[in-house]
Amino acid sequence: VEKNVDHPLGTLLYSISTMHCMTVSLAMGGMGLGTMWGVELAQKMLAEAGFKSVDIKRLPHDIQNCFYICRK
Known part of the structure; x- marks a missing residue:
């Protein structure tokens, strides 16, 4: 918060x-x-799901969303 x-x-x-x-x-x-729910928890859950690489991208005009590019 x-x-x-x-x-x-x-x-x-x-x-x-x-x-x-x-x-x-x-x-x-x-x-x-x-x-x-937050970026930190998302990263933790993605790691627990087996993703080795997680890149987080944001668009300059978008104040709400994060985009996760995940690779195993």
């Missing part, structure tokens, strides 16, 4: 995450990660 304090959409995305995404995920037996 502390890394996202200055995110322009942080308040909105955390609200959507807790009120919808996490709730729906948990109700469906998922992990409840939500919208703002």
Whole structure:
């Protein structure tokens, strides 16, 4: 959370995450990660899934998304 304090959409995305995404995920037996589950956890889970190389790319005009290029 502390890394996202200055995110322009942080308040909105955390609200959507807790009120919808996490709730729906948990109700469906998922992990409840939500919208703002973070790059660090994504990298950890991808490594645990066997990916040896994980590159994270962002587009200059896109303040919300990260793109993961993964190789085994």
